[in-house]
Amino acid sequence: MANLARNIRDSKPTAAKTPALDLSALFDAQVDGLLECHFLVLLWAAQAEDRKARYNITNCFDDLKHHRITRTKQSAVSIVEDLAALCFVSLRDEGNRRNLYISPYGAKALEQLVLQQKFTPRSSAFLEVAET
Secondary structure (H helix, E strand, O other): OHHHHHHHHHOOOOOOOOOOOOHHHHHHHHHHOOOHHHHHHHHHHHHHHHOOOOEEHHHHHHHHHHOOOOOOHHHHHHHHHHHHHOOOEEEEEEOOEEEEEEOHHHHHHHHHHHHHOOOOOOOOHHHHHHHO
């Protein structure tokens, strides 16, 4: 028993060798899993920020509905929550609205999707009206 206690006391902890994580591969896999609806929300959120407009979930739903991508607001909320879970957008409660803001990770994902030409950009009805 004394030998066991001495061995435990004298033993040096060894760090478990874990394989290095390839975070760029993880990011690429996350971006590859995005659908057209995610691309469009990222695009519209970025465009809204460029124009200093506030883009919220209701605007998002209206735009997705306009392009016949979804028929329910819950689907639009789910799309936004997907992007928020990936840290591609942040949601902020401002007044009685939840506004979307693209994160640096979301901007990088959007850039990657644009360069891949995986999806075709579509216009946001909200941003077209906000422009005039």
